[in-house]
């Protein structure tokens with residue numbers, strides 16, 4: 001996964017001669033996992049329910065927040081309870097489902113969603129069309145943030161989820177195809193995450209400038225806003241999301257969560 005928020009899980013792995021690491025936006029990862037091009041991917045959690053191949057969750061690391069995320073946000077020109085069309089970032093799988101679940105649960109709304117190639121439109125401030133409402137995820141929310149004067153109504157999806165459910169939210173987690181022999185890899189990833197947790201300041205300073213993040217904000221984001229370990233509460237959030245999304249027809253295959261052994 002190519003965003004800054006994956007570095008606390010990835011740092012140290014991409015220089016490891018025993019591993020081959022590939023980077024893509026979240027929505028690109030499932031394909032590589034399904035087609036066997038990679039053994040393990042930090043997939044959006046909804047991919048677990050959508051994959052053509054049965055997957056297992058490898059709960060040694062994920063991207064989660066307990067409350068606000070900073071980078072998963074709906075930007076709107078109209079009040080959130082009146083939004084009826086949303087341009088949704090095609091980098092995302094999970095947040096597109098989460099947004100629909102939240103708007104339905106909080107405001108009783110079922111907006112129409114339109115695919116939005118946000119990286120092309122937003123990056124470089126080429127906001128040619130300027131949609132009425134748009135869901136954006138990842139680094140671009142900070143580095144190419146839409147102007148508050150144009151988008152005065154904003155919703156942080158992690159915060160709205162926490163207010164609704166009192167749970168953290170898990171956006172992405174390591175997944176593998178069921179039956180893949182991962183050997184020592186899960187233990188290795190678990191260890192690396194723990195090593196990186198002691199080094200977040202250096203990780204933020206190393207990766208912020210190249211991505212256009214202010215270093216202090218990158219540190220706050222990685223150290224205080226997001227979390228990377230996966231406990232029973234994060235898994236409970238995935239189950240709750242699936243329960244809420246299923247009646248809306250968003251996750252037609254509500255499989256029980258299978259964890260890698």
Ligand SMILES: C=C(O[C@@H]1C=C(C(=O)O)C=C[C@H]1O)C(=O)O
Pocket residue numbers: 003005026027043044045063069071072091092093094095096137138139171172
């Ligand atoms: C917090 C974030 O979580 C992300 C959101 C994802 C999604 O919506 O599918 C997938 C992976 C995570 O990186 C973010 O990238 O802003």
